[in-house]
Amino acid sequence: MAIIRELKVCLLGDTGVGKSSIVCRFVQDHFDHNISPTIGASFLTKTVPCGNELHKFLIWDTAGQERFHSLAPMYYRGSAAAVIVYDITKLDSFQTLKKWVKELKEHGPENIVVAIAGNKNDLGDIREVPMKEAKDFAESIAAIFIETSARNAVNVEELFQKISRQIPPLENPEVDSNESFKLTRQAAPSSRRCC
Amino acid sequence: MALQTAEEIAEQMEESEDILEHDVQVSPAEEMPGDGPVEEESEQLFLPWDRFSAWLHCICVVGFDLELGQAVEVIYPHHSKLTEKEKTSICYLSFPDSNSGCLGDTQFCFRFRQASNIQPSLGCFLDRCDRDAPVCLKRDQGHFYGYVYFRQVRDKSLKRGYFQKSLVLISKLPYVTFFHSLLKLLAPEYFEKQEPCLEAACNDIDRWPTPTPGKILNLPIMGVVMKLRIPTCYDKPGTSQLVQSTPGDSLVSIVLPTIHEVDLFRCFYPVFFHIQMLWELVLLGESLVVMAPSPSDSSDTVLALVSCLSPLRYCSDFRPYFTIHDSEFKEYTTRTQAPPSVILGVTNPFFAKTLQHWPHIIRIGDMKQTGEVAKQMKVKKLKNLKTLDSKPGVYSAYKPFLNKDEDIIKQLQKGVQQKRPSAAQNAILRRYFLELTQSFIIPLERYVASLMPLQKTISPWKSPPQLRPFLQEEFMKTLEKAGPQLTSRLKGDWIGLYRQFLKSPNFDGWFRNRRKEMMQKLEALHLEALCEEDLQLRIQKHTEVETVDLVLKLKDKLTKAENEQLPVRAGTLTKLQTHIESIILSLPEDLQGILHKPATL
Numbered sequence: 001m002a003i004i005r006e007l008k009v010c011l012l013g014d015t016g017v018g019k020s021s022i023v024c025r026f027v028q029d030h031f032d033h034n035i036s037p038t039i040g041a042s043f044l045t046k047t048v049p050c051g052n053e054l055h056k057f058l059i060w061d062t063a064g065q066e067r068f069h070s071l072a073p074m075y076y077r078g079s080a081a082a083v084i085v086y087d088i089t090k091l092d093s094f095q096t097l098k099k100w101v102k103e104l105k106e107h108g109p110e111n112i113v114v115a116i117a118g119n120k121n122d123l124g125d126i127r128e129v130p131m132k133e134a135k136d137f138a139e140s141i142a143a144i145f146i147e148t149s150a151r152n153a154v155n156v157e158e159l160f161q162k163i164s165r166q167i168p169p170l171e172n173p174e175v176d177s178n179e180s181f182k183l184t185r186q187a188a189p190s191s192r193r194c195c
Numbered sequence: 196m197a198l199q200t201a202e203e204i205a206e207q208m209e210e211s212e213d214i215l216e217h218d219v220q221v222s223p224a225e226e227m228p229g230d231g232p233v234e235e236e237s238e239q240l241f242l243p244w245d246r247f248s249a250w251l252h253c254i255c256v257v258g259f260d261l262e263l264g265q266a267v268e269v270i271y272p273h274h275s276k277l278t279e280k281e282k283t284s285i286c287y288l289s290f291p292d293s294n295s296g297c298l299g300d301t302q303f304c305f306r307f308r309q310a311s312n313i314q315p316s317l318g319c320f321l322d323r324c325d326r327d328a329p330v331c332l333k334r335d336q337g338h339f340y341g342y343v344y345f346r347q348v349r350d351k352s353l354k355r356g357y358f359q360k361s362l363v364l365i366s367k368l369p370y371v372t373f374f375h376s377l378l379k380l381l382a383p384e385y386f387e388k389q390e391p392c393l394e395a396a397c398n399d400i401d402r403w404p405t406p407t408p409g410k411i412l413n414l415p416i417m418g419v420v421m422k423l424r425i426p427t428c429y430d431k432p433g434t435s436q437l438v439q440s441t442p443g444d445s446l447v448s449i450v451l452p453t454i455h456e457v458d459l460f461r462c463f464y465p466v467f468f469h470i471q472m473l474w475e476l477v478l479l480g481e482s483l484v485v486m487a488p489s490p491s492d493s494s495d496t497v498l499a500l501v502s503c504l505s506p507l508r509y510c511s512d513f514r515p516y517f518t519i520h521d522s523e524f525k526e527y528t529t530r531t532q533a534p535p536s537v538i539l540g541v542t543n544p545f546f547a548k549t550l551q552h553w554p555h556i557i558r559i560g561d562m563k564q565t566g567e568v569a570k571q572m573k574v575k576k577l578k579n580l581k582t583l584d585s586k587p588g589v590y591s592a593y594k595p596f597l598n599k600d601e602d603i604i605k606q607l608q609k610g611v612q613q614k615r616p617s618a619a620q621n622a623i624l625r626r627y628f629l630e631l632t633q634s635f636i637i638p639l640e641r642y643v644a645s646l647m648p649l650q651k652t653i654s655p656w657k658s659p660p661q662l663r664p665f666l667q668e669e670f671m672k673t674l675e676k677a678g679p680q681l682t683s684r685l686k687g688d689w690i691g692l693y694r695q696f697l698k699s700p701n702f703d704g705w706f707r708n709r710r711k712e713m714m715q716k717l718e719a720l721h722l723e724a725l726c727e728e729d730l731q732l733r734i735q736k737h738t739e740v741e742t743v744d745l746v747l748k749l750k751d752k753l754t755k756a757e758n759e760q761l762p763v764r765a766g767t768l769t770k771l772q773t774h775i776e777s778i779i780l781s782l783p784e785d786l787q788g789i790l791h792k793p794a795t796l
Contacts, residue, residue, distance in 0.1 A: 006420075006447055006448060008418075008444075008446070008447040010418075039394055039395060039398040040391070040392075040394060040395020040396070040398050040399060041395060041399075041418070042402075043399065043402070043415035043420075045413075058415075058420060058447065058448070060415075060418055063395075067391050068391050068395065070387075070388045070391065070392075071384075071388060071391060071392060071395055071417075074384060074417045074418035074419075075418040077418060077446045078418070078419075078444050078445075078446025078447045
């Protein structure tokens with residue numbers, strides 16, 4: 001029988017970039033055009049298979065509004081992964097993302113898997129953040145990178161699959177390397193093929 | 196005998212793991228939308244703040260204002276209703292009352308009378324939750340609990356030289372351990388991050404599942420998931436069903452093995468030579484006061500006293516922390532009447548004088564300096580108690596009915612010498628009290644069950660038969676053959692203990708509850724008998740007026756059965772509904788219209 005592993009995951013990023021929409025698409029496969037801003041954080045779970053394990057994502061979808069900024073440590077504390085979301089049509093939101101990367105590096109858990117998601121890629125015609133720039137940045141910090149569209153259900157599953165693959169399996173040091181890396185300055189990033 | 200055997204424990208652990216596994220075993224394909232906090236319950240039933248109010252009445256922040264003294268600074272959610280009287284109570288009860296050196300963080304609990312009776316909008320839903328809860332975990336009618344996290348630290352920037360503030364959860368639920376764990380997560384963050392933190396926490400709580408006994412509940416709060424199970428009244432007493440299967444990361448999730456049990460051994464340690472006598476005093480509803488150096492000591496001890504009767508409910512008033520400002524101060528301390536049947540926990544030295552006339556006083560020293568305490572063997576004379584500085588111990592002239600059980604004392608003492616873990620000592624003590632209470636209560640249960648009329652006396656066409664009355668002498672006679680000697684090796688004046696108990700509020704509360712349950716059972720059996728009848732045949736023999744009367748009566752019964760959730764066999768109510776429909780259809784059309792109306796309105 002598969003082991004169920006609880007993995008805490010937090011979503012960070014500027015207000016209005018679509019954090020809740022990504023989670024809603026991932027967990028409920030649903031998109032709502034008018035959702036109200038999150039207060040504090042919302043909590044949802046979803047279990048996905050990964051090799052011999054089942055990953056139960058405990059997802060803390062944090063509020064992007066500035067007044068809740070100070071609460072963020074409660075959500076990234078103990079997290080196995082952080083998804084930092086920006087809006088490809090808003091350059092500002094990419095700047096905010098960089099601040100989150102910095103904060104995680106300074107105060108976040110040491111082995112946290114970081115994923116960068118450029119959301120709203122269905123609005124390519126009003127894009128402000130070039131894909132290459134974001135991708136290069138992600139590479140420079142050894143983070144997962146993906147552009148998503150919560151509205152059109154593009155790459156949302158993939159985002160979480162990539163995270164799953166980055167999580168080192170329990171009691172199994174035998175691993176082969178994968179396309180993305182952990183944020184830490186530690187030795188060889190390791191992961192294992194699964195799913 | 197006292198401690199569970201290793202097998203039993205292993206068995207329990209297995210059970211609990213099964214439950215846990217079962218709970219989390221959801222294959223991805225079946226993953227429900229909102230697999231998160233919402234599960235099962237139909238969401239549209241709940242208005243905003245309904246879920247919150249199923250757990251909490253409100254959250255208060257109590258601070259110290261140099262001009263006003265203690266004041267409620269914030270009430271969250273802002274629309275929560277508290278009367279001025281209630282606010283005043285909360286203010287005084289949320290701060291340590293003596294100048295005890297409560298430096299740093301302190302947690303304690305208090306209980307106060309509800310000034311007005313506001314029914315929450317989801318009242319009937321809560322009743323259903325309460326029905327399955329053990330008696331001692333039901334919502335407290337008429338009282339609120341206040342769970343306090345008090346912080347006092349030096350702060351030169353403040354005029355008073357100290358930062359003093361309490362975060363207080365107000366609830367009707369007696370889940371002491373749960374709320375204290377919740378506060379441990381919430382309060383330190385609040386003191387640092389202020390209002391957004393409360394806003395986030397309340398928002399989290401408002402998406403929790405309602406407190407339903409028997410289910411494993413996942414409660415996300417402030418970045419952590421609390422996992423717990425509210426016991427049901429059907430659980431085998433003395434078993435805990437939720438254990439942490441694997442050591443987890445407390446930043447991710449926390450498993451609470453209990454939501455309400457206090458550490459009995461720690462609380463009773465200063466007076467543990469007298470535990471059996473204390474059990475008798477609590478059982479008989481005697482006036483008891485606990486004088487302690489701090490509100491956390493007083494509230495822990497009072498809660499331990501109340502819970503040592505479990506599964507029996509302590510029915511009189513109890514105040515884990517009581518102050519001279521309390522609105523019941525006069526009522527409880529008057530010398531013109533005999534002391535009331537209550538348990539008070541106090542810290543103000545003033546009470547040593549005010550309550551000098553009370554028959555039983557427990558004096559707790561500083562719980563941290565426990566070295567010499569265990570030597571205090573003798574019950575002390577009351578006149579020796581002058582001030583709060585008197586020596587720790589039990590001050591009483593009470594002569595216990597039962598002989599002292601030396602074994603439990605020896606067992607605990609041995610544990611102290613061998614440095615047995617506190618959790619194990621607590622388990623021994625809890626088991627001891629459980630067996631004692633059960634030995635005491637089983638003969639009563641047996642006798643009361645015999646008051647139930649025989650099944651054959653239930654006739655569908657007569658009102659349900661009455662319960663036979665409780666006759667004290669008749670009960671006493673049953674003790675010869677079926678008394679506590681069957682389950683307890685303790686000797687002593689059990690008869691005397693029962694006689695005294697029958698006069699106490701605890702018996703009254705217990706018997707009322709039993710009576711109510713049995714009457715509902717009778718109603719249910721009666722209803723089932725009625726459903727088995729051929730009603731069509733019956734109405735053929737009766738006039739139209741009588742038939743209409745029957746329909747109205749049946750409808751009444753149906754409503755009552757639904758409202759009171761009578762313990763009927765599955766399908767009975769649907770059957771009754773069908774009977775009603777078919778009788779109505781056999782009536783003339785004009786009458787049909789009239790009889791159908793109320794149902795569709």
